[in-house]
Amino acid sequence: MHGRAHAELDPRGSDITVRGGMFAYQIVVRSERVYILQITYLGFCPGSPQHRRPGPVTGDRAGAAV
Secondary structure: OOOOOOOOOOOOOEEEEEOOEEEEEEEEOOOOEEEEEEEEEOOOOOOOHHHOOOOOOOHHHOOOOO
């Protein structure tokens, strides 16, 4: 597909989910560009050790100040 010779409609943009957020993009074939329309950062990466919720307090930690 050659950009400047392209006479049809541009393909639909889409959303892509990435670890920790997502972004929306649009392709414009005639100008041979991809535009990022929105970036959403959720502030965490599911499954990463620093963002896991702590489990129940058991053993030596039971009753200790948190």
